[in-house]
Amino acid sequence: xxxxxxxxxxxxxxxxxxxxxxxxxxxxxxxxxxxxxxxxxxxxxxxxxxxxxxxxxxxxxxxxxxxxxxxxxxxxxxxxxxxxxxxxxxxxxxxxxxxxxxxxxxx
Numbered sequence: 001x002x003x004x005x006x007x008x009x010x011x012x013x014x015x016x017x018x019x020x021x022x023x024x025x026x027x028x029x030x031x032x033x034x035x036x037x038x039x040x041x042x043x044x045x046x047x048x049x050x051x052x053x054x055x056x057x058x059x060x061x062x063x064x065x066x067x068x069x070x071x072x073x074x075x076x077x078x079x080x081x082x083x084x085x086x087x088x089x090x091x092x093x094x095x096x097x098x099x100x101x102x103x104x105x106x107x
Contacts, residue, residue, distance in 0.1 A: 012043075012091070013036060040091065052103050083097060
């Protein structure tokens with residue numbers, strides 16, 4: 001197995017990352033449907049995963065995750081943007097807010 005050379009980091013909204021993780025989000029139970037668009041409709045879910053490759057993390061983050069003195073429950077914050085005005089790469093939602101990293105690769 002080889003590491004894929006062609007991949008891109010997608011920044012997706014909370015609804016999209018919840019769909020990736022759980023298959024549903026809070027808007028699934030909303031009578032009006034999803035506010036920003038159908039979650040993950042712009043993502044090839046067969047060639048994508050939550051998070052990003054270790055090579056995309058910054059050095060400080062990798063030191064904490066891989067270092068000998070890293071606490072067992074430590075999680076980095078490289079894969080989350082607390083507030084973004086960018087459209088969601090997963091559904092196209094124009095709503096501002098938190099974005100989470102996903103990686104999509106080509107075969």
